[in-house]
Amino acid sequence: MLRLAVNLIAFQIAWFACVLGGAHGWPWLGVGVAALVVALHLRLSDAPRREAMLLVLVGVIGAVWDGFLVRFGFLEYPSGMLLPWLAPVWIIAMWVAFATTLNVALSWLKGRWTLAVVLGAIGGPLAFYGGHKLGAVAFPDTVVAMAVLAGGWSFLMPLSAWLAQRFDGAGFPKAPALAPLTQDSAHV
16 A cells, blocks of 8 residues: 555656646756656566566657647647657656556556546546646647547557556556446345
8 A cells, every 4th residue: 555655646746846847947857756756666666677668668659649749739838848749858757657657556447448548538638737727738729639638548548558467567466356247246
């Protein structure tokens, strides 16, 4: 339980450092904090190389996805853009920090694909909206941006959970499977 709490708190600290750093022109603040979170996560992992592969894969996917969003004008970032077609460094760091939750705090999503789709479609846009309210991202058209984010995250969340299943090096206990509803259990 302590590891779960550490994982959740560490990610939230990284998220806020990335968002507030990006919003205030200090993109490297988030990168530094995310690097510390990643180092702690890998230190606590049973198979750090497998877990590192997951972090790299999710980081690359996130960089490509957010780069696509910027390139096609769905959103704009105020700082941290090293190349015009690539996501800002602090967003890439946030993606890698997010990946640290996949085999710990979000391990219960593995194999629950419909739930992952729903969580992604709701949680992804909400996280971006929170970043927008803190000044880290701008939406030229908020409704269109939210729709694109919901669609993208409804794919990205289950993809991330699937990758976590393949590259589970965290060693965190697996979430119990949901018991199927049977005729006997329906009458309880």
